[in-house]
Amino acid sequence: FKHRSAPLPPGPRPLPFVGNALQMPRHNIAQSLASLSEEYGDVIYMHVFGIKFIILNCAEAVLELLDHRGALYSERPHSVMAMDMIEKKHAVLFHQYDENLKKHRRLLRNAVDAKRSEDYWQMQYAESHKLMAAFLTSPDDFIAHLRRSAGAFTLRLAYGYEVQGGPGEDAFVNLAEELARVTGVASEPGRWLVDAFPWLRHVPAWFPGAGFRRWADHARRIIDDFATQPYLSSKEAALQGISSFASETTEFVEAETGRPLTRDEDEFLKWTSASIYSVGGTDTAVAVNSAFLLLMALYPAAQRKAQDEIETIVGKDRLAVMEDRPRLPYIEALMKEVHRFIPITPLVPHSTRVDDEYRGYRIPKGSWVIANTWAVMRDPRLFPEPEVFWPERYLAEGNRCTEDPRDYAFGYGRRRCPGVHVAESSFFIFVTHFLAVFTVSNPVDERGQKLTSPGPSTDAHISHPRPFRCTIKPRNQALTELIVQLKSFS
Numbered sequence: 001f002k003h004r005s006a007p008l009p010p011g012p013r014p015l016p017f018v019g020n021a022l023q024m025p026r027h028n029i030a031q032s033l034a035s036l037s038e039e040y041g042d043v044i045y046m047h048v049f050g051i052k053f054i055i056l057n058c059a060e061a062v063l064e065l066l067d068h069r070g071a072l073y074s075e076r077p078h079s080v081m082a083m084d085m086i087e088k089k090h091a092v093l094f095h096q097y098d099e100n101l102k103k104h105r106r107l108l109r110n111a112v113d114a115k116r117s118e119d120y121w122q123m124q125y126a127e128s129h130k131l132m133a134a135f136l137t138s139p140d141d142f143i144a145h146l147r148r149s150a151g152a153f154t155l156r157l158a159y160g161y162e163v164q165g166g167p168g169e170d171a172f173v174n175l176a177e178e179l180a181r182v183t184g185v186a187s188e189p190g191r192w193l194v195d196a197f198p199w200l201r202h203v204p205a206w207f208p209g210a211g212f213r214r215w216a217d218h219a220r221r222i223i224d225d226f227a228t229q230p231y232l233s234s235k236e237a238a239l240q241g242i243s244s245f246a247s248e249t250t251e252f253v254e255a256e257t258g259r260p261l262t263r264d265e266d267e268f269l270k271w272t273s274a275s276i277y278s279v280g281g282t283d284t285a286v287a288v289n290s291a292f293l294l295l296m297a298l299y300p301a302a303q304r305k306a307q308d309e310i311e312t313i314v315g316k317d318r319l320a321v322m323e324d325r326p327r328l329p330y331i332e333a334l335m336k337e338v339h340r341f342i343p344i345t346p347l348v349p350h351s352t353r354v355d356d357e358y359r360g361y362r363i364p365k366g367s368w369v370i371a372n373t374w375a376v377m378r379d380p381r382l383f384p385e386p387e388v389f390w391p392e393r394y395l396a397e398g399n400r401c402t403e404d405p406r407d408y409a410f411g412y413g414r415r416r417c418p419g420v421h422v423a424e425s426s427f428f429i430f431v432t433h434f435l436a437v438f439t440v441s442n443p444v445d446e447r448g449q450k451l452t453s454p455g456p457s458t459d460a461h462i463s464h465p466r467p468f469r470c471t472i473k474p475r476n477q478a479l480t481e482l483i484v485q486l487k488s489f490s
């Protein structure tokens with residue numbers, strides 16, 4: 001009762017019936033929500049057609065609610081479109097916080113925790129060699145190469161599946177791309193009227209104006225194909241002696257129970273495996289690696305400094321390995337600064353099952369409690385002069401900033417990303433291999449206009465830099481030859 005009498009957090013004045021629908025930003029959403037703090041403070045309330053949003057624009061509020069009060073704030077917001085109509089509720093990312101989710105996360109942790117992720121280094125090097133070779137052959141297609149490479153790694157990890165052909169040629173990689181598109185559209189907050197009026201879901205698909213139902217049917221088919229087909233392929237791979245997350249987890253559960261997987265367990269593991277490939281490694285790796293390329297093209301002094309460090313510590317005639325990582329402090333700082341400057345998951349939605357109170361304000365149960373990670377990364381109290389791309393800020397030669405942007409970039413509390421170790425080793429390998437072999441320069445936008453800053457990224461829930469072109473040129477003859485050789489062995 002105490003909570004019910006507290007006022008809601010401040011926010012833009014709503015209109016009758018539609019609430020804040022007209023003030024809810026549609027473009028550059030994270031930045032626009034962050035700018036509301038000037039008028040309303042760090043914790044903001046808005047509602048759109050009855051859906052309640054609490055926007056958290058500072059680290060203190062994000063950590064207090066999503067981390068320290070994690071027992072209350074680990075739900076996902078209920079979205080009729082994303083969860084019911086396209087039945088993504090089976091998917092780990094959209095799962096409610098219950099015993100099943102804990103089980104999914106336990107299985108994932110077993111496979112990708114800090115220690116186990118070392119088992120994948122060889123696989124990651126091999127993929128990186130292929131990626132560097134593809135950059136040598138057709139550097140302008142760098143995004144397609146990044147996408148293929150990320151898909152290849154996660155398909156191998158999750159299912160033991162080897163990607164076939166070049167960019168755009170593998171059916172599973174194409175499916176993942178379609179899935180990323182579908183998921184982004186389905187989960188945009190407040191986009192679908194059906195979220196406000198759940199009874200609309202019962203309107204037949206042929207009914208005029210019921211386009212959302214047809215769209216949901218299409219999305220459901222994509223998601224089913226996506227979860228099922230590669231999972232079936234993992235069983236074939238296992239028969240040929242190729243192990244994977246899916247096959248090793250099957251063995252693990254069967255050894256524990258002393259019997260084959262039941263149908264329900266098989267279905268369950270299908271969705272855990274799908275989370276590695278869908279939520280996990282694919283779209284995120286493309287986003288973070290392309291953010292890195294764009295930033296290196298924009299800030300050549302930082303690129304040069306990173307290349308010098310690699311040449312001094314690793315040398316000019318081999319590629320870095322994970323054991324080199326502790327000896328490359330500038331690279332580590334660079335990776336942190338990429339995560340800070342272009343956060344690829346700028347808005348992270350959680351929800352709460354109970355009414356709560358924070359700073360004297362009421363947090364109604366069921367609200368979308370959105371961590372604005374973009375705002376945290378641009379907070380001058382944490383990162384002085386946040387608009388400056390400055391990896392040195394984390395080092396003794398800079399201002400020894402002790403904040404690590406990765407504490408925010410991978411989410412919060414009990415829903416924090418389970419794939420962080422695999423993600424960071426992939427990123428390290430990409431950064432060091434790329435900078436040893438290539439230099440990137442001349443960033444221009446789609447219309448050929450010179451870029452001088454990264455500009456806002458896309459508004460999808462995994463946010464990518466907007467399309468850009470750049471020049472990627474080899475800089476080291478010996479390593480170029482090495483890449484060609486390694487490619488021919490793989």
Ligand code: HEM
Pocket residue numbers: 092093094095105108112275276279280281284285288344345348349350409410411412413414415416417418419420422423
């Ligand atoms: C640069 C790469 C990555 C970034 C920035 C990233 C970031 C995130 C974020 C922000 C979340 C939401 C956390 C929250 O709700 O508080 C998340 C969830 C998740 N991530 Fe990652 N991730 C990355 C790579 C990966 C990889 C490689 C895997 C798998 C091997 C993975 C698997 C997952 C899964 C399964 C979830 C859902 C967890 C849940 O809802 O409980 N991610 N990630």
